[in-house]
Amino acid sequence: MDGTPLKARSPLAPELARLVAEHRSGGPLAREFYVAPDVFDADLARIFHRHWVFAGYAFQVARPGDFFTWRIGSEPIVVVRDRGGEIRAFHNVCRHRGSIICKTGHGNTNRFVCPYHRWTYELDGSLVLDSQREFGVDRASLSLRPVAIENAAGLLFVSLADSPPDFSAALATIRHKMKPHAIERARIAHQVDYIVKANWKIVFENNRECYHCPPNHKEYNTAAYDVQRDLAMLDPSQQPAMDAIVARANARFRSLGLDEGDAMSTMTGASWRCHRTPVMEGFVTQSLDGKPLSCLMGDIKEWDSGTLRTTVFPNFWQHTNCDYAAASRLTPIGPNETHVRGYWLVDEKAVEGRDYTIDRLIPIWDITNRQDWTICEDQQQGVGSHAYVPGPFSLVRERNVAHFLDWYLGELQVCEPGA
Numbered sequence: 001m002d003g004t005p006l007k008a009r010s011p012l013a014p015e016l017a018r019l020v021a022e023h024r025s026g027g028p029l030a031r032e033f034y035v036a037p038d039v040f041d042a043d044l045a046r047i048f049h050r051h052w053v054f055a056g057y058a059f060q061v062a063r064p065g066d067f068f069t070w071r072i073g074s075e076p077i078v079v080v081r082d083r084g085g086e087i088r089a090f091h092n093v094c095r096h097r098g099s100i101i102c103k104t105g106h107g108n109t110n111r112f113v114c115p116y117h118r119w120t121y122e123l124d125g126s127l128v129l130d131s132q133r134e135f136g137v138d139r140a141s142l143s144l145r146p147v148a149i150e151n152a153a154g155l156l157f158v159s160l161a162d163s164p165p166d167f168s169a170a171l172a173t174i175r176h177k178m179k180p181h182a183i184e185r186a187r188i189a190h191q192v193d194y195i196v197k198a199n200w201k202i203v204f205e206n207n208r209e210c211y212h213c214p215p216n217h218k219e220y221n222t223a224a225y226d227v228q229r230d231l232a233m234l235d236p237s238q239q240p241a242m243d244a245i246v247a248r249a250n251a252r253f254r255s256l257g258l259d260e261g262d263a264m265s266t267m268t269g270a271s272w273r274c275h276r277t278p279v280m281e282g283f284v285t286q287s288l289d290g291k292p293l294s295c296l297m298g299d300i301k302e303w304d305s306g307t308l309r310t311t312v313f314p315n316f317w318q319h320t321n322c323d324y325a326a327a328s329r330l331t332p333i334g335p336n337e338t339h340v341r342g343y344w345l346v347d348e349k350a351v352e353g354r355d356y357t358i359d360r361l362i363p364i365w366d367i368t369n370r371q372d373w374t375i376c377e378d379q380q381q382g383v384g385s386h387a388y389v390p391g392p393f394s395l396v397r398e399r400n401v402a403h404f405l406d407w408y409l410g411e412l413q414v415c416e417p418g419a
Contacts (some may be wrong), residue, residue, distance in 0.1 A: 012413065016042055020409055026402045034199040034383045040335040044073035044201070046412050047314050050161040051271070052170075054316030054329050055079055058154045058184050060106065060349070061087055065123060068106040072331060075160055077147050078102045078112070082123040089147035089158050090125050101144075112144070129138035154183030157312070170272040170312065177259050177274050177308055182298025183321050183345065189294075189324070189352065190344040190362050196373045198380035200314070200332040201408065203340065206372050206379075207317055207328075208265070208404050210300055211397035216375060220368045223279055223286040224307070229263040230397045249278030249306055265400055271313040271407055276306045285321040288364050294356035295322040297347040313407055319365075323347075324356070326365040336380050342369055 012020065016039060019032055033039050049072065056079060060068050067080040076092040078101070079299065094101050099116040102109075112121040120128040125144035131137050148159045150167060152174040154209055157167065196203055206212070210226035221227050225245065232238040242263055248396065250260040253276060261276030268274050283290030284303035300322045308320040318327035325345040333339055344361055352358070382388060393402050 002091060012042065013038060016412070018411060023409055025406055026393065028393060028401075029201070029405055030390065031383055031386070032381065034202060035335050037335055040057065040199075040332065042217045042412060043332060046414065047408065048072050048160075048332060049075060051314060051411065052150070052157040052159045052167045052312070053314065054312060055089070055149075055156045055158045056329075057185055057186070057188070057343075058151050058156055058344075058367060060188075063108065065108045065110060066106075067102060067109060069102050069104070070331070072160070076100055077158060077160075079149065079156060079158070080112075080123055080225050084124075086124075087149060087151055087156065088124065089148060089149040089156075089260055090144040093145070094119055095127065095142040095144065100370075153181075154176035155310075155316075155318075166195065170274075172273075173268060174274050174310060177276070177311070178320065180258060180299045180305075180327070181321075182347075183310065183325070185298060185348045186325065186345040187254060187348045187350075188343055189346040189350070189356065190358055192342040192362075192366065192369075194340040194342060194373055195333075196338045196340055196376055197336060198338060198376035199336055200330050200338045201405075202376045202379050202383070203330060203338050203372075204314060204404060205401045206324075206376050208400040209394075209398045210265075211394055212375060216367055216371050219288060222288065223283055223290065225278060225280065226265070227262045229265075233396050245278060245281060248281070250306065250364065253306060256300075256302055256305055261306060265309070267311075267400070267403060272311060274308065276308050278306050279304065279321070285323050286319060286326075286364060287360070292323050293321075293361050294346045294350050297321075297323055297325070297345075297350075313404060318343075324361060328367070328369070328402070328410050336384070340369070340373075342366070 019030055023029065052402055053072065055070050056068055059079040061079060063087065064081050064083045067078055069076065069078045074206055078092040079087065079089045081087050092100055092102050094114040094116065096114065096117055096119045099114050101112050101114045121144050122128060125146060127139040129139060129144045131139045131142055148164050150171055152171050155174065210230055213221055213227050229242060232242040244263050253260055259276055263277055275343045279286055280290065284293055286307055287293050306320040310320065311317040313403050315330040318325055327343040331339040346356055350356055
């Protein structure tokens, strides 16, 4: 048996197939997609247990033996750097009786030891026990089951599928554009775990548009052109001014040896984006006052490198500035509950109290996050009502939401060959 969850190997259940068939491309989802347990199970099996999902950062496993754990639905995994320096991922499940092996969120170990019967594994997943003599099975067949893992310039993505989807274009672009920020030489300055009482899709949809920004995100709006960009799309007379801002920013990016960008949120690929946008003129980073929040990060040599926006469906987004990065990792918990881990990264050499302080570093994103979670929870309560009938999407300001949902529905219908 391979590593692909069984539910992803057969056609959709009839009721879910009917919901998918009735969906109109480019429009919002029906109520059941946000509340039905069967839909949530399908989301785990066909999206989170098959697609490439963000797990964490390479610097979290900087030394041989460093590890961290993560659970995606029913699937616990462990990510570790082995003795040869390779980053590996395994199902965090003992090959004897199925016990969880690593029960802590992170640490450093010489070997993995199952707490149940002390079966012991090397950092490359191989079983130490001579199982032939007592169990009649060669130990080579009882190694920890591997999980596919890719390092995208310090961002670690895993796929639980036996044959993961093609991720090569996203990897190439992220590795190229993220390289100057040297995420592998960063560290977590602050981390917050949010429990959002909303379906994971509602949380992700919220991230994909800024239609809601004017009345809800006063702090974020001071540092980003999202609102002005949307208004320029609605009012062509404002577009020349927006184009001039982008042209000035791109001239600066070129002078710094960075990739050019624009003010749009257009996807780079079908399920990912990675492009640079300007911060507000007069600002050097995304902060409440436009002033630096930490020392320069990675190989960035001057202030104001814009913001490298990276989004990967279905669970990750990150804004990488010249001096810090803010990111979110989504983990579905239930039909109406999502765990969001918020990260604030700074350069590995940054010293708290000298180069940055937590009270200045986190507000713009922590405030924005909490505003969004309130919006998402209110929406979850509304779509849970039997009175809910989906309304139309804005053809301008919610086009990226429609794109995400079309991708999601397409992935739901993928099944294994011959199923």
